[in-house]
Amino acid sequence: MKDYIIVGAGLSGTTLAYRFEKAGRSFVVFDDGSQEASRVAGGFMNPVILKRFTLAWKADEHLEKAYAFYSDMEMHLGKQFLSPLEIYRRFYSVEEQNDWFSATDNPRVAPFLDPQLVPQLNEHIPGKYSFGKVLKTSRIDPRYMLDSYAEHLREKGWLQNESFEYDDLKVSASKVTYQNISARNVIFCEGFGLLKNPFFNYLPLKGNKGEYIIIKAPRLKLEVGVKSSVFIFPAGDDHYAVGATYNNTDKTPGPTTEAREDLVKKLKDLINVEFEVVDQVAGLRPSTIDRRPLVGRHPEYNNLYTCNGFGSRGILIAPSISEELLNFIEEGKNLDPETDISRFTQKWYKRN
Numbered sequence: 001m002k003d004y005i006i007v008g009a010g011l012s013g014t015t016l017a018y019r020f021e022k023a024g025r026s027f028v029v030f031d032d033g034s035q036e037a038s039r040v041a042g043g044f045m046n047p048v049i050l051k052r053f054t055l056a057w058k059a060d061e062h063l064e065k066a067y068a069f070y071s072d073m074e075m076h077l078g079k080q081f082l083s084p085l086e087i088y089r090r091f092y093s094v095e096e097q098n099d100w101f102s103a104t105d106n107p108r109v110a111p112f113l114d115p116q117l118v119p120q121l122n123e124h125i126p127g128k129y130s131f132g133k134v135l136k137t138s139r140i141d142p143r144y145m146l147d148s149y150a151e152h153l154r155e156k157g158w159l160q161n162e163s164f165e166y167d168d169l170k171v172s173a174s175k176v177t178y179q180n181i182s183a184r185n186v187i188f189c190e191g192f193g194l195l196k197n198p199f200f201n202y203l204p205l206k207g208n209k210g211e212y213i214i215i216k217a218p219r220l221k222l223e224v225g226v227k228s229s230v231f232i233f234p235a236g237d238d239h240y241a242v243g244a245t246y247n248n249t250d251k252t253p254g255p256t257t258e259a260r261e262d263l264v265k266k267l268k269d270l271i272n273v274e275f276e277v278v279d280q281v282a283g284l285r286p287s288t289i290d291r292r293p294l295v296g297r298h299p300e301y302n303n304l305y306t307c308n309g310f311g312s313r314g315i316l317i318a319p320s321i322s323e324e325l326l327n328f329i330e331e332g333k334n335l336d337p338e339t340d341i342s343r344f345t346q347k348w349y350k351r352n
């Protein structure tokens with residue numbers, strides 16, 4: 001009898017699995033590679049919304065936990081996927097500069113905004129109105145982090161690279177049975193794939209497609225991230241990632257010409273050096289109607305859970321949310337009402 005079956009090894013399933021491993025719980029993880037959001041994510045731990053210079057939801061609390069969590073995971077695996085990355089915002093006008101200064105009056109945002117503007121950053125990135133530096137930012141390489149942990153799980157025999165077939169799940173009051181596995185609980189972490197899950201597809205998951213292009217620009221020599229109408233950051237060996245797009249209507253998984261053209265156009269407004277597009281990636285962010293995660297226990301089956309709805313901030317929030325879910329299941333601690341899926345039960349769930 002396992003303690004847990006985890007469905008999905010994106011950021012949600014991986015952070016949960018690592019927490020269960022640390023807590024000495026037994027589990028098996030299923031992943032079929034059907035969703036890509038976590039693997040194509042930029043990987044930024046940036047607490048500031050760079051459009052409005054406000055703090056993302058609880059970002060100061062989440063940032064601290066995320067940094068500690070990923071550092072611990074690096075040590076455990078003997079791999080390095082976390083590194084500091086400076087992030088700058090290019091201003092378009094004096095008004096924007098003033099908005100930046102005003103934001104530094106807010107005591108929760110101030111620790112993350114450098115009031116000293118930078119007039120020039122890189123000779124190939126013109127900036128008539130200077131640049132503002134976001135403080136305390138870092139980046140994880142999500143693909144490398146997920147691959148490293150998957151390799152570790154595989155070595156332990158705790159990962160099955162296959163689809164979880166919902167029809168094969170038998171749920172009783174005291175346990176669940178899936179094919180030849182018995183477990184106390186199942187936690188569903190399928191990202192946008194949750195829509196195929198007959199137990200939780202009543203939840204209002206919207207989905208927002210994001211795409212990056214990867215360019216090669218040997219003369220750019222940029223070592224920091226820069227946000228303008230588009231974001232650019234170094235990806236090693238004269239390569240840079242440029243993105244991401246936000247699309248609420250297209251729910252197809254693959255890269256599109258439309259996104260590539262849009263990103264190239266915006267990039268030409270940001271850098272004045274030649275580049276070549278060498279790759280393009282896409283993923284569906286599991287976004288929700290109220291922009292808060294979807295965490296908690298099924299309204300009828302007390303051994304089925306979900307941990308989803310991370311939207312555009314999975315890197316930052318996954319370590320905190322996985323801890324809250326673990327404390328909820330194992331210690332009976334209350335979930336944050338803002339994330340608890342019970343907020344949707346009355347209106348959205350139809351009892352069997």
Ligand SMILES: Cc1cc2nc3c(=O)[nH]c(=O)nc-3n(C[C@H](O)[C@H](O)[C@H](O)COP(=O)(O)OP(=O)(O)OC[C@H]3O[C@@H](n4cnc5c(N)ncnc54)[C@H](O)[C@@H]3O)c2cc1C
Pocket residue numbers: 007008009010011012013030031032033034035036037038039040041042043044045162163164165189190191192193194209210211212243244245282283284285286307308309310311312313314315316317
């Ligand atoms: C282009 C882009 C850039 C982003 N940049 C950032 C960023 O810089 N910082 C940040 O914080 N967030 C970023 N995000 C958001 C972040 O990627 C998401 O919030 C996060 O990845 C969601 O993680 P998840 O594990 O819930 O879902 P997913 O990553 O979608 O993972 C779900 C997993 O479940 C598996 N699965 C699904 N169904 C089944 C099944 N039936 N059986 C077995 N396995 C199954 C899938 O294969 C997948 O591995 C970005 C997203 C995109 C698309």
